[in-house]
Amino acid sequence: MRETGGDQIAEAVASCVAALRPAVDRDWTEVKAGRLEWNCHETAVHVADDLVAYAANLAGRAQDAYVPFELKLDDGTDNSGLLHVVETTGALLAATVRTTSRAIRAFHPYPFRSADRVGFAAMGIAEVLLHTHDMAEGLGVPYRPSDELAESVLTLLFPHVQPGPTPWETLLWATGRGELPGRAPVTEWRWRNNLVIPAERLDLVGIRPAEARDLRLGGDGGFEWIEGGPYEGTREAAGFLLKAYEGGVLRPEFGVFALVRREDGRAVGGLGFHSAPDEEGRVEIGYDLTESARGNGYATEALRALADWALARDDVTSLFATVEPANIPSLAVVSRAGFTKVSEDGEGLAFELRGR
Template sequence: MRELGGDRITEAVAGCVAALRPAVARDWTEVRAGGLDWNCHETAVHVADDLVAYAANLAGRAQDAYVPFELRLDDGTDNSGLLHVIETTGALLAATVRTTSRHVRAFHPYPFRSADRVGFAGMGIAEVLLHTHDMTQGLGLPYQPAEELAESVLAHLFPHVQPGPTPWQTLLWATGRGELPGRAPVTQWRWNNNLVIPAERLDLVGIRPAEARDLRLGGDGGFEWTDGGPYEGTRDAAGFLLKAYEGGVHRPEFGVFALVRREDGRAIGGMGFHSVPDEDGRVEIGYDLTEAARGNGYATEALRALADWASARDDVRSLFATIEAANTPSQAVVTRAGFTKVSEDEEGLAFELRAK
């Protein structure tokens, strides 16, 4: 899988600079940037400010707030100089993404108060693509980024948005900048970085649609797996996630998580929800581990963390799991996690945990 990383940031920034350079002789302070309240100069400064802020938060491992500084141009900086600032801040973010471990997370408020290097890359690219669109609209310049870039942003940061006719058209619609046939206009929007639920020895790392697609096609989803992984159950779950995404019904917080061991950063299995909670607040879970990771209590630990997270929500009243009668190790996992057997039939044993 080609990760959303430094090379993509560089590509997006190069496209921005190439699109805007023909208008460097104009007064950008006098031209409104598309549908924004900012003029083109303010918008360009905002792009550069976001790029360096994302680089700083990721490099500085910020945990509770943005690193407290703000970009300020030297007096007299012209538009050519401003484009150079965008190139430079883009290069800083690209370098930071390339040199940061996948497992590092740093502060960003939306929606779960953290993002990894892929998330910061995606946010930087989104800022560049969307605001270049705004500025070129105001300046009357042509601009069309690569569809692959727009598709990557959607599949990493907009898991709740159903893919449309073309990725770029869909991204513009999803951010209130365009229309899609059959869909209502978007007036408020927010991207979604993936959820990570910590457990004692591992993290449950939310799998994005782009990663789910790679897993379903036989790839590693961008994770480093222990020997024998990922297990077929994780690939199947990724396929269901991808189907929900393509159908426009995926809710990322009720998706699939890779179980990533902290001591070595390796993924050892998958765990997640079969769907969103039903009208009674009942949600079904499933999981698997690679053979090399079994027998160490990881599944129980992860299931307890997932159950605690879900039970704290207002829309979850009970968790449910169905296990084959012959799968006694899995039955032991749910029992140790606090589930109780509620029924048994030819399809297996049903276990339930009621939210507190």
């Protein structure tokens, strides 16, 4: 799949500069940026500050907080100079994303305290697109980014938002900047980077809607798979995730995870939830491994990690798994992970793991 990265950051920044350059002779400190409390000058500085902060966190592998520095313009910097700063900080983020391994994650506070290079690219693009819109609205100049850029932001950072008529209008609505027919106005919002759950030898890496779509269409979802992967069960689960996203009912932390081997960064299988927990806190899980990865204990390790994460939550009381009676390896996996058999019917054996 085509991964969102440095090229898309550069495209977003170029669209920002092209839109705002005709207004550089205006006093940006006297013009409010759309619906924001900031003026256009403050907003442009904020964009540049975010771009370089994201680059610094990713390059510096920050784990607990932002790298402690702040962007400061030289006295007397005019609007043309400020746009040059935006271009430069955008180039720094683009270069950092291009040269960082997908396996690297660095600090970002919301919601799971980390993001990978794709997440940082998407956040940088979101800052540029949305705040360029704010400044263009205040300055009275036209601006509309490509739908491809807007869609990438939605599918990577807003998996909880149902797609709308067009990506750009949907992104504006999702961030409180516009209206969509049939949907209530948005007054509070946050984007959501994907969840990663560490296990002993694996990382359970949350699959985002953009990646799920590629997997369902026969691609690799942006992951490097071992021979024979991804297995059909992972592709089918990606299709269920995509259907939930398109229906506006996806809770991404209860989605699908790629099982990525930490030693070489290669995916060996998939594991995830069939849906969010029901009213009683019950949730069903499923998993598969590529054939060449079987027999190494990966499925048991991943299932234990997912179970520990889920049962530590207040909204989960028990996990269920259904296994065909003839699937001896899978029966061994659920047993080793602590599940007990609770029923048997025509669809298979049902196993349950309850929280303490």
